[in-house]
Amino acid sequence: MTAELGQLALIFALLMAAVQAFFPLAGAALRLPAWVAVARPAARAQALFLAVSFYCLVQSFVVNDFSVRYVAEHSNSALPLFYRIAAAWGAHEGSVLLWALILGLWTAAVSLFNRALSEIFTARVLGVLGLVSVGILAFILFTSNPFDRLLPAPPDGNDLNPLLQDFGLAVHPPMLYMGYVGMAVPFAFAIAALMSGTLDIAWARWSRPWTLVAWSFLTLGITLGSWWAYYELGWGGWWFWDPVENASFMPWLMATALIHSLAVTEKRGAFKVWTVLLAIFAFSLSLLGMFLVRSGVLVSVHAFANDPERGLFILAFLGLVIGASLLLYAIRAPAVKDHARFHWFSREALLLVNNVLLVVAAASVLLGTLYPLVLDALGLGKISVGPPYFGSVFAPVTAPLFLLAGIGPLVAWRRDDPARLWRQVRWLVPISLTAAAVIAALWFRVGDLVTLAFLATAFWLGATALLPWWQRLRRREGWRGLRQPAGFYGMTLAHFGLAVFLVGVGVSNHYSVERTVRLAPGDSAELGGYRFLFQGVRAFDGPNYGADEGIFEVYRDGERVAVLRPQKRFYRVQRNVMTEAAIDPGLRRDLYVALGEPLEGDAWSVRLYVKPAVRWIWLGGLLMMAGGLLAAADRRYRTARATAAVPVSVNATA
Amino acid sequence: MTPRQRRMLWVGLIVAGVSAATFLALAAFQKNLLYFYTPSQIAAGEAPTGYAFRVGGLVKKGSVHREPDSLAVRFTLTDGAAEVTVFYEGILPDLFREGQGIIAIGRLQPDGRFQATQVLAKHDENYMPPEVAEALERSGKLPPVDDFRRTAR
Numbered sequence: 001m002t003a004e005l006g007q008l009a010l011i012f013a014l015l016m017a018a019v020q021a022f023f024p025l026a027g028a029a030l031r032l033p034a035w036v037a038v039a040r041p042a043a044r045a046q047a048l049f050l051a052v053s054f055y056c057l058v059q060s061f062v063v064n065d066f067s068v069r070y071v072a073e074h075s076n077s078a079l080p081l082f083y084r085i086a087a088a089w090g091a092h093e094g095s096v097l098l099w100a101l102i103l104g105l106w107t108a109a110v111s112l113f114n115r116a117l118s119e120i121f122t123a124r125v126l127g128v129l130g131l132v133s134v135g136i137l138a139f140i141l142f143t144s145n146p147f148d149r150l151l152p153a154p155p156d157g158n159d160l161n162p163l164l165q166d167f168g169l170a171v172h173p174p175m176l177y178m179g180y181v182g183m184a185v186p187f188a189f190a191i192a193a194l195m196s197g198t199l200d201i202a203w204a205r206w207s208r209p210w211t212l213v214a215w216s217f218l219t220l221g222i223t224l225g226s227w228w229a230y231y232e233l234g235w236g237g238w239w240f241w242d243p244v245e246n247a248s249f250m251p252w253l254m255a256t257a258l259i260h261s262l263a264v265t266e267k268r269g270a271f272k273v274w275t276v277l278l279a280i281f282a283f284s285l286s287l288l289g290m291f292l293v294r295s296g297v298l299v300s301v302h303a304f305a306n307d308p309e310r311g312l313f314i315l316a317f318l319g320l321v322i323g324a325s326l327l328l329y330a331i332r333a334p335a336v337k338d339h340a341r342f343h344w345f346s347r348e349a350l351l352l353v354n355n356v357l358l359v360v361a362a363a364s365v366l367l368g369t370l371y372p373l374v375l376d377a378l379g380l381g382k383i384s385v386g387p388p389y390f391g392s393v394f395a396p397v398t399a400p401l402f403l404l405a406g407i408g409p410l411v412a413w414r415r416d417d418p419a420r421l422w423r424q425v426r427w428l429v430p431i432s433l434t435a436a437a438v439i440a441a442l443w444f445r446v447g448d449l450v451t452l453a454f455l456a457t458a459f460w461l462g463a464t465a466l467l468p469w470w471q472r473l474r475r476r477e478g479w480r481g482l483r484q485p486a487g488f489y490g491m492t493l494a495h496f497g498l499a500v501f502l503v504g505v506g507v508s509n510h511y512s513v514e515r516t517v518r519l520a521p522g523d524s525a526e527l528g529g530y531r532f533l534f535q536g537v538r539a540f541d542g543p544n545y546g547a548d549e550g551i552f553e554v555y556r557d558g559e560r561v562a563v564l565r566p567q568k569r570f571y572r573v574q575r576n577v578m579t580e581a582a583i584d585p586g587l588r589r590d591l592y593v594a595l596g597e598p599l600e601g602d603a604w605s606v607r608l609y610v611k612p613a614v615r616w617i618w619l620g621g622l623l624m625m626a627g628g629l630l631a632a633a634d635r636r637y638r639t640a641r642a643t644a645a646v647p648v649s650v651n652a653t654a
Numbered sequence: 655m656t657p658r659q660r661r662m663l664w665v666g667l668i669v670a671g672v673s674a675a676t677f678l679a680l681a682a683f684q685k686n687l688l689y690f691y692t693p694s695q696i697a698a699g700e701a702p703t704g705y706a707f708r709v710g711g712l713v714k715k716g717s718v719h720r721e722p723d724s725l726a727v728r729f730t731l732t733d734g735a736a737e738v739t740v741f742y743e744g745i746l747p748d749l750f751r752e753g754q755g756i757i758a759i760g761r762l763q764p765d766g767r768f769q770a771t772q773v774l775a776k777h778d779e780n781y782m783p784p785e786v787a788e789a790l791e792r793s794g795k796l797p798p799v800d801d802f803r804r805t806a807r
Binding site for chain 1: 656657660663664667668671672674675678679681682683686687688689690708720722723724725744745746748749
């Protein structure tokens, strides 16, 4: 019964999405106020139906209704309640429903919070979002219905993939989807602005906070995914350049370019056309990511189902979205005039370079991700592109980006003097270099050029992010210099997060040490100044798995610093073996132990890692996210809307 | 800057960026492309000995041998028509089992054995790497899919 109710709610949601797409868009074109007024209620009704539908799915998991095929395939009565709920989005059908639900929530949020926006413009934004919803919901109903019955019902379910039975999985997809799907909002704003024919500055101001929030969630989602891969996959790596990771990283790069370009458009009225294009690209790459992950063309943890029908549907949808928006763009964009002028040395020009570098970075990831697929499709052989490709392409593109991120905020809009800037920052260059060398020498005793470059760049970024604050403290009357808009605090925090991230990458990539050893109980192994003593293995009983649990005591200079208990789990239902690594985390270093295989006698093969500063990578991601949210909370976006709404409503109806 | 100059700056920057990226990408591609070969192709002498590639197949039952005092292991990969012996030193992935489809990355030695630097087994035991499935299909040895699974998918 619950499943049928969910299915019914889903059908209603699709109908409501169609209403939400058709009436407001047609009403805006034909100037029918009654039709335009449909937009907000329809958007909220759609979100409500989706919420009901999603609740029904979760409920089917909670009560172990194995007559629902999706539940039977991905849950089990022995699975703990928390993972039964998380299992709702643990595979294809449910995760697409989550996607649709989050789109519904974003849409409802737009209908609630943009009260000051003109009715016509809001109607267009909601109409475009409705069109996207129609596509996704049709996809669910026609190809991936989570409410299909399986009769007769099996006595118990197939259980959730053990890799996904983890806290990281429970929170990673919803956060990532918040970001992915959130890109639909700036996209809808851009399309609505193109439809209305006048790209003025106001639409940039409206889409900025939405873009920032979506970007923050995307940042959080990617950070969580990286953290999960680190401790769950048992290989000690934090980024694998896996095509699925790339699928989330490309929209992130594009969205990062977009938030910078939106700043220029809002502040200076420049780059209008370019910003619109970036908004289209960011959302298109989100959809491309969905295609790559959902169609089964890629092979990874995330590729749940290999159904060509689904792939074809998403591909057609992707083509329609990109084709239609680029067509609209081609018709409308040439009429837009960019009046703003700027000097080659100005903040605008630096942000332009930022945008070019980010887009090039995204394009290089796209190339590396799609090239093997294209070759395979053309029958030219099966290849794969290894992580070294991404490393060697990515580093040269992003290095100048990091250096420029330092000076960008210090350069004035319109025109600045390079000599003035140099006077301002010349001390920071030797300071960053010295600090990097000192840290490398004191902390690790040895240093190499790459790590030194990472550390120096990080110090440079951190110092330049703090420099404006220091100057304000000195020049203006003390603490009052710190009274700055939230947007400025947000930017500083995000750039500072980038610096923290770079420290993590530089230090952990270079100073991490690992050993694969064979240990019998009582044996110990030395690694990176630590002694890992293996005390043997005992049996451990979990709710739906049994495990061998190893006990390792870790000593440094004769003192015990940690006891680690990695597990080798055997999940009873799927009959899968899973490595559960044990980690002693710390800001300075992580100690990481993973059990390999049992060998003769009581010996085990064991993987040991000492990873300095690896936590800084995710700490940096969290700081960036916090910076984005802080910037989105800027008062400007709330007060400015009311005043900006008037001229646009004139433009939009004219 | 006039709009025209700025447009030229735009175009110039993008062209420069794209050509630099293309150069880097092509250079990196040269070194980092991994081709896939089946045991049959290796037996037919189609695989190169000079550089690394991937080989995939089923782990032959009863072929896994471990050295008693080290982490060295050897096993036989088969696609039904031909076999290749793989040498590896280290920890095999959780889902590595006899009869399972896996992929090994490494180099073919002049004496015909395959020295792997990495062994990959995927996360789902019912999963078969597509290259392996295709290779088995070509030799007509694709094992039947479990019935519950088939109806479930």
